[in-house]
Amino acid sequence: MNMNRICTLLKIQYPIIQGGMVWCSGWRLASAVSNSGGLGIVGAGSMHPHVFEEHLIKCKAATSNPFGVNLPLMYPQIDEMMGIILKHQVPVVITSAGSPSKYTSLFKQHGIKVLHVVSNLRFALKSQDAGVDGIIAEGFEAGGHNGAEETTTLVLLQLLLGKLSVPLVAAGGIGSGRAMLAAMALGAEGVQIGSLFAASEESSAHLAFKQRIVESSEGDTLLSLKPIGGVRLLRNPFFDKVRQLELSGGSPDQFRELLGKGRAKLGMFEGDLEEGELEIGQIAAHIQSVEPVSVIFERLLSDYHSSLNGLCSHSGK
């Protein structure tokens, strides 16, 4: 893998960015990814400001490589979070779930690189206009929040190709070195990987959730809760209730009431596989074991290189 624009921009060895996932991506995961040569990300979305600051301090102590944070722009105490990010000189901020037009220039004034997560071309162009340094294009198969268009990673990359001057990172469904190669073939210069790292040893997710990911098979996730935003859920008894409400045409208020508060923490962090909300990407069906981040990196890279060699030797070069 050559040093492309994403590697140069983020000062990383491999163009692999870890997704900033709620309840999974604390300092242990982020520092492990950065120590493996990718960009580790502390996921601020599920952290109170003081917890977030603690993770930043620990992450900096655990790696001398660059790392970043994921900041949903709908975060209630966003100004406090921004203060913490500036104080600790975090080199990269990945923004999502909101408009980057207000905050991008603030971060950039302080020398912070900004990438914004989008699920369609329209917001990719808006984000570029807002001055972001790169776009993360996230397809329908991803865990976490998705666009109403339901555009898959394969289609989304084709729609974005040639339309942007900033570098593009592919997200959603990346579970192997071959998928990384496919993303590069489609013009991306990097990948963001969530689910593989959610199930890693260093993920802060509960072991029961990680085991559930390993045991899951095809069709075990569906984009759910669409009337209140959309999130990809693993099947469990809570999912069944969501599904029933979907099939009976429930109102947004009914979905909010069913969801209640703290379900994501209950499922992913506390390991309640019955009543908790279990967010994960479609690629969960491909994950076979809970492994250290370093092992995941080794396989991704060797798979990428052997697939590339295969493709290029077939090309007659």
Next chain:
Amino acid sequence: MNMNRICTLLKIQYPIIQGGMVWCSGWRLASAVSNSGGLGIVGAGSMHPHVFEEHLIKCKAATSNPFGVNLPLMYPQIDEMMGIILKHQVPVVITSAGSPSKYTSLFKQHGIKVLHVVSNLRFALKSQDAGVDGIIAEGFEAGGHNGAEETTTLVLLQLLLGKLSVPLVAAGGIGSGRAMLAAMALGAEGVQIGSLFAASEESSAHLAFKQRIVESSEGDTLLSLKPIGGVRLLRNPFFDKVRQLELSGGSPDQFRELLGKGRAKLGMFEGDLEEGELEIGQIAAHIQSVEPVSVIFERLLSDYHSSLNGLCSHSGK
């Protein structure tokens, strides 16, 4: 593009199979694709047996290259269709929408190659056990019918990789040479392309439908009518009614009543963009003009080769 197993099996120059789409793929489209070096397909799903036979006769007259037919295994007069296929010595049959266990051996006894379309690993393995010569793996982004799992092409290919001994063809979301290259990177040995050819000059679809495809943009299709099977529809007034019924939790009977009879013909063949059913893949948003098949092939191939060269030169080879 080297002669891989799909090219050898189907005796074609390029591993590009045209999707057998209702109301779009008559003898003109099939023969144009075969004459361009791919595998043209007469789509039997929307044809009465005598119409189907006429298309086969005309297709054979218009090309000396191999071509095939797509036969949904739920087709009411399937035995009559099989008789016609055998009578005209069609070299390839692509089966879909049903179990291949009954018919595969019958076709193969007559020297016909059989590929079966699947949307999950479970049916891919079953189809291989039934003796098919290849598997077409079709993702969520495809037009036409889809699996309940909603697995995208990118994820589906990763789930199938290494699990099959027969060659694999990627379908759904393939709208460019780069996407072909991505499919090859993911281990496929060919692609099935539907939407691009549905909008081609030689497609038998109504010009108004082709223009609507060209004008469509991201988010203009959604997998719809799930309670009665699922099909990807372009937004129009009929779609809005479907959507309303979905959001209000309609029963399968209500969906059947709303759909009625002949809506796909009305929309795609007769060009009623208001009340007709318009089936197309997500990649429709990427299609910019109505072009001859030969032009589509030229661009696919040149894009594929230049992307491959780019990828391989970056690899330092």
